[in-house]
Amino acid sequence: MENQGKFDKVCQILDENGRDKARLIPILQAVQEVYNYLPEEILTFIASALDISPARVYGVATFFAHFTLKAKGKHIIKVCDGTACHVKRSTTIIDAIRAKLNLTAAENTTKDMLFTLETVSCLGACGLAPAMVIDNEVYGQVTPEKVTKIIDDMIKQEEK
Amino acid sequence: MEKTLTINGKKVSFDKEKNLLEVIRKANIELPTFCYHSELSTYGACRLCLVNVEKRGLVPACSTPAEDGMVVVTNSNEIRELRKIIVELLLANHDRECTSCHKSEHCQLQTLARRLGIQSVRYKKIVKDTPKDFSTPSIVRDPNKCVLCGDCVRFCEEIQTVGAIDFSFRGSHATVSPSFGKSLASSECIYCGQCTRVCPTGALTIKSDVTRVWNALGNKDKKVIVAIAPAVRAAIGEAFGIAKESGTEAAGKMVTALKAMGFFKVFDVSFTADLTIVEEANEFVERFTKGEKLPQFTSCCPAWIKFTEQYYPDMIKNLSSCMSPQGMFGSLAKEMLPKMYGIKREDLVVVSVMPCTAKKFEATRPELSKDGIPDTDIVLTTQELARMIEESGLSFANLEQSAFDMPLGFKTGGGVIFGNSGGVAEAVLRNVLSKENSNDMDEFAFIRGEEGIREANLKVGDKDLRLAVVYGLGNARKVIKQIKNKEKEYDLIEVMACPGGCIGGAGQPVYDKLEVRNKRTKCLYENDSVLELHKPQDNPYVQQVYKEILGAVGGEKAHEILHTFHTNRRRITEKPFLIQAATDANCVKVNVCFGTGCMLRGSQKILKSILDFVESKKIADKVEVKASFCFERCSRGPVVSVGTTVIEQATPEKVTKEIEKNLK
Secondary structure, eight states, rough: OHHHHHHHEEEEEEEETTTTGGHHHHHHHHHHHHHSSSHHHHHHHHHHTTTTTHHHHHHHHHHHOOOOSSOOSSSEEEESSSSSHTTTHHHHHHHHHHHHOOSSSSOOOOOSSSEEEEEOOOOOOOGOOOOOEEEEEOOOOOOHHHHHHHHHHHHHHHHH | OEEEETTTTTTEESSSSSHHHHHHTTTTTTOOOOOOOOOOOOOOOOEEEHHHHHHHEEEEGGGGGOOOEEEEEEHHHHHHHHHHHHHHHHHHHHOOOOOOTTTTTOOHHHHHHHHTOOSSSSOOOOOOOOOOOOOOOSSSEEEGOOOOOOHHHHHIIIIIIOOOOOOEGGGGGGESSSSGGGOOGGGGOOOOOHHHHHHHSSEEEEEEOOOHHHHHHHHHHHHHEEEEEEGGGHHHHTTTTTSSHHHHHHHHHHHHHHHHHSSSSEEEEHHHHHHHHHHHHHHHHHHHHHTOOOOOEEEOOOOHHHHHHHHHGGGGGGGGOOOOOOHHHHHHHHHHHHHHTTGGGGGGEEEESSSSSSHHHHHGGGGGGETEEEEEEEEEEHHHHHHHOOOOOOOOOGOOOOOOOTTTTOOOHHHHHEEEEEEHHHHHHHHHHSSSTTTOOOTGGGGSSSEEEEEEEEETTTTTEEEEESSSSSHHHHHHHHHHHHHHOOOOEEESSSSSSSGGGTEEEEEESSHHHHHHHHHHHHHHHHHHHHOOGGGHHHHIIIIIIIOOSSSSHHHHBOOOOOOOOOOOOOEEEEEOSSSTTOOOEEEEEOOOHHHHTTTHHHHHHHHHHHHHHGGGGGGGEEEOOOOSSSGGOOOOTTTEESSSSSHHHHHHHHHHHHHH
């Protein structure tokens, strides 16, 4: 029933926005809330419902960094790589997480769909550099050791 | 009061020019542009038309309105250096294999680099190695040569309202592609090819079939014949710098060239254009008298056909069932010529020369083949024929003229004007309304013109015959909308996808200025005027073909050879998506169509009622529900399939009853 609920929600989102093609971006935002990402078939469905070409919808969905066409993991790790964090060696944090979760720049979601690693330009927490956000929780002045432990703890939590 | 501005110290008057660029070009200054086309919206992306306007500094001329008293400088060291930088930056990440590029010598990037005196590129070369897209029979896409001017995107969206390609990603990752980075063949592309015409570089080109033709010509077991479309004669001269000559002459030269290249016979598609008129007019008179399936749409344009199949499945019945002149030529040639020449059907190779890229696609349609052998084997565009003539070393300008071969080389003016927008409609009128002995070719000239939508109202006895002539599929969409909203009513509508009709086809030599199109149009009308006959039904060879092969006009044999059918075409190739999974292996599979047609007819409500039903009966483990995109039965929607049963005009009751039946 989960898929039906989601699909119903998409139809509801379209109706709430009056099936207005000018409201494509808010529609995509709301749909991404539902699915956690933008599935291809849903994008095509939206295109057909709004009477615009799928290529246009794809163009908008790939233009904004906010949108993702790939399914994301349950927990989203955002490591800041803005100027302040970068000089505080945020790359070592990213490397540590990649090594821990067996990820690469291209493959940023774990196979078990538990984690997605993203780098962001600035979290606005430069005083805490290097900074990281997991889901909605901020971690400041992290080190490779610290992040490994945080992730270990989360995995243990999940296993319970 | 007259408005003036100063360009490079010279006073220039202007009036209604769209922008500063048009004024500057009118003053005979060729400002360079990539992204400006007068037919399209102004984009202002390439920045090549930068000019200096006093008190404003550097502005792009294309997106600056001309104002009275402006002082403009188009050429200074600063501007020249800036233009150089722009072009050099474009060259830095451009695949610069010019020598083997299809657009070589017609490439605006190449031309500009030369014009701007670029002798080295100061930026580091970035090699993109994105695979080319060879998926369609008509168009090749090479993203490594794209300069992101967006001309193709805007043509597809604004003129054709198809939008098969668009920008995706951003910044240095930006690219032009079909949705989800898929192939063009799996997109809604209608193969009109106008993107290849407006593309300034080799990023979008016509798929070449030249080698296939040379191979066929080199095969001693095959007899290769060729047929030339009406519009080709009006334009091929441009490729050899003899555009001033009239079309008839170019047709005669082409015949000579094709014979010299080894073609066994050279025929004229204008012959089957005459035939098309006789059949199509007969079909129209029948529908008009009965008041059925009106308006009748012409079916000569393959891009328009694919467009209708994709977007207006409910109007497919309104299309004439006649094949296009190319289709008729292939079908008739393969029916009559093997016997005539005493060869096997499979040893006859039919080549056609077309102004059109979509014709390449049309030739691959399975309906237009017999026993797996296509009626038309290979389609060349005007551009490709010009290349073949060059390859064979013939000096086209100096060639003598030769006559077409008979019987499929004789035509009336009615067949020749097919290449112009309005030509098919005019030829139909000549066929239906001309008096028996009249040979007046200007009787219906009122339907000619340059506008994308033209109308005419004629009295036929006590009935009104309402006619429309349309080019550009965006215009076709407008007209269809008016018909559906009952704002307009027509009996006969001619639709051509390309601006100006076939003479403006994407297979023709690339043109930029609209005058070129007008010149071609004029050329075909002149050709009509020098021909002996003007009414398609007067063509003695057409009469002979009916007598010897086809039987009665619109009869059984004529239908077998000259008519075809059109079907709904899946526009979206997405897989259905799962709404509710079932655990039982022997579950009932329910699929609800969510294509546009069905959605408007209430598929959402039906889906909801199915799910409510499943829940209330507690049979969720036994019923799998999916939503799919198109069952290609849009006119009878909403469509739902339950197991193997397809329910048209589905209602919640019909569907739940079927599910219950299947569960038992």
